[in-house]
Amino acid sequence: MTVHIAIVGGGTGGTVLANKLAERLGPEIERGDVRVTLLNDGPDHVYKPVWLYVPFGQREPDDGRRPLEELVDDAVDLRIDRVTDLDTDAHQLQTRDGGPMEYDYLVLATGSTLEPERIPGLADGAHDYYSESGATALREELLSFTEGRIVLSVVGTPHMCPAAPLEFVFMVDDWFRERGLREDVEITYTYPIQRVHGNANIGEWARPIMDERGIEVETFFNAESVDPDAETITSMEGTTLEYDLLVGIPPHSSIDLIEEAGLGEDWVDVDKHTLEAEAADDVYALGDTAETGVPNAGSVAHYQAGVVGQRLANEVRGRPATATYDGKTLCFIETGMDSASFVEFDYENPPSPAPPSEKLHWSKLAYNEAYWLTARGLL
Amino acid sequence: MTDTDIAYDDTVDARGSACPGPLMDLIGEMRDADSGTVVRLLSDNDQSLTDVREWVEEAGNELLGVDEDDDYHTFYVEKA
Numbered sequence: 001m002t003v004h005i006a007i008v009g010g011g012t013g014g015t016v017l018a019n020k021l022a023e024r025l026g027p028e029i030e031r032g033d034v035r036v037t038l039l040n041d042g043p044d045h046v047y048k049p050v051w052l053y054v055p056f057g058q059r060e061p062d063d064g065r066r067p068l069e070e071l072v073d074d075a076v077d078l079r080i081d082r083v084t085d086l087d088t089d090a091h092q093l094q095t096r097d098g099g100p101m102e103y104d105y106l107v108l109a110t111g112s113t114l115e116p117e118r119i120p121g122l123a124d125g126a127h128d129y130y131s132e133s134g135a136t137a138l139r140e141e142l143l144s145f146t147e148g149r150i151v152l153s154v155v156g157t158p159h160m161c162p163a164a165p166l167e168f169v170f171m172v173d174d175w176f177r178e179r180g181l182r183e184d185v186e187i188t189y190t191y192p193i194q195r196v197h198g199n200a201n202i203g204e205w206a207r208p209i210m211d212e213r214g215i216e217v218e219t220f221f222n223a224e225s226v227d228p229d230a231e232t233i234t235s236m237e238g239t240t241l242e243y244d245l246l247v248g249i250p251p252h253s254s255i256d257l258i259e260e261a262g263l264g265e266d267w268v269d270v271d272k273h274t275l276e277a278e279a280a281d282d283v284y285a286l287g288d289t290a291e292t293g294v295p296n297a298g299s300v301a302h303y304q305a306g307v308v309g310q311r312l313a314n315e316v317r318g319r320p321a322t323a324t325y326d327g328k329t330l331c332f333i334e335t336g337m338d339s340a341s342f343v344e345f346d347y348e349n350p351p352s353p354a355p356p357s358e359k360l361h362w363s364k365l366a367y368n369e370a371y372w373l374t375a376r377g378l379l
Numbered sequence: 380m381t382d383t384d385i386a387y388d389d390t391v392d393a394r395g396s397a398c399p400g401p402l403m404d405l406i407g408e409m410r411d412a413d414s415g416t417v418v419r420l421l422s423d424n425d426q427s428l429t430d431v432r433e434w435v436e437e438a439g440n441e442l443l444g445v446d447e448d449d450d451y452h453t454f455y456v457e458k459a
């Protein structure tokens with residue numbers, strides 16, 4: 001009998017996992033004892049961190065795309081198809097083009113979906129850099145922006161890369177300074193809770209830098225609506241801000257079939273150490289779509305893929321699965337156009353941001369290049 | 380403040396969720412609630428004792444009561 005492992009989602013987590021399984025279970029796959037299928041709804045692997053640099057004209061969206069075929073080990077059966085339904089009792093998936101598919105083990109790595117339409121006016125009134133099309137459209141606006149008020153509003157949490165909104169305002173500030181335009185540009189940052197970041201340590205570190213650099217801050221600001229004609233954004237707390245350029249971090253959600261399959265409200269409820277789904281047997285979730293309480297970050301998806309890879313290899317071989325995820329998160333935080341900080345933390349140890357330096361900025365850029373080795377499972 | 384007899388319309392169970400998860404879950408629920416709706420929030424995060432109070436006041440809603448138990452806290456919030 002062949003054991004079939006199906007991975008849904010060929011982003012960071014799913015691709016790293018597929019390659020790790022190909023490596024760990026190479027002999028079993030060769031003998032036909034194990035089959036690994038990676039399903040993704042498009043032919044390309046998309047590396048989203050590149051989008052942060054697109055609005056500044058520093059990177060092209062294509063720099064963040066590579067065909068999955070080039071990245072995924074030949075031992076993996078790559079299927080370009082969208083999963084549309086899931087029955088965990090029957091161990092069966094439905095796909096858009098290829099019909100039903102049975103699995104013995106399932107891994108959900110379907111990432112985050114943007115839902116700007118949840119806030120009236122947001123889709124029309126705001127730009128973003130959380131999608132390829134958003135980053136490209138924002139570039140058109142930003143490159144020709146010379147005066148006025150830029151508002152960056154974090155509308156939905158959790159969102160991908162919790163540091164990216166801070167990075168964007170730090171970069172915008174520095175970018176206009178370098179070009180001698182900062183005096184003509186106001187920058188306002190809004191955040192839903194009482195500080196500028198979900199994590200208290202990062203919030204306490206970032207706030208004085210924002211104050212020093214004249215980045216205005218509105219906390220307890222939960223966007224309720226945007227009026228694209230009047231160019232205003234209004235919060236549930238009753239504050240209205242005027243803008244000339246609005247950059248919104250839209251609400252995120254998971255894909256519908258997760259809730260429909262009873263795996264959790266929106267995100268998949270998992271044991272935060274084993275990454276096994278709470279509500280179904282033989283199902284794992286990793287990356288953005290797994291509700292672990294750690295940030296939605298590529299580094300998290302990468303580490304979690306290592307854990308799930310090891311657990312699945314053991315399970316297939318009839319050995320106890322012992323690998324666990326300890327909450328490890330690693331993140332570079334750009335603090336300008338040529339300086340960055342760095343944080344590393346886990347479930348037990350809180351982050352402590354490193355002093356910003358040019359070296360850390362170059363480390364971030366180097367990591368972005370080396371990422372393609374990560375996706376292949378080599379780093 | 381303790382009053383377990385407060386009637387509520389909806390419950391947000393944010394137990395197990397790390398800060399600021401419980402507050403964000405409450406805000407998410409209040410976003411779509413009609414005026415007068417009472418939401419009950421369950422949180423085992425002590426930070427909620429300060430940040431829920433602060434937000435409720437900031438947003439002009441009303442905190443009808445808080446039960447502080449050993450295992451978790453219960454907040455009753457009415458949408459303005």
Ligand SMILES: Cc1cc2nc3c(=O)[nH]c(=O)nc-3n(C[C@H](O)[C@H](O)[C@H](O)COP(=O)(O)OP(=O)(O)OC[C@H]3O[C@@H](n4cnc5c(N)ncnc54)[C@H](O)[C@@H]3O)c2cc1C
Nearest residue numbers: 009011012013041049083110111161287288296297298299
């Ligand atoms: C602007 C920006 C900057 C960022 N910067 C950083 C950074 O510096 N560091 C960092 O660690 N992280 C960063 N991130 C976050 C990081 O990109 C994500 O957290 C990471 O991609 C999550 O990996 P994942 O595997 O969970 O999901 P993804 O990489 O999003 O992959 C999910 C895949 O699943 C596919 N899919 C979804 N539904 C289906 C379906 N039904 N059927 C088939 N396929 C499906 C999608 O098409 C996609 O290919 C950033 C994100 C953004 C937007």
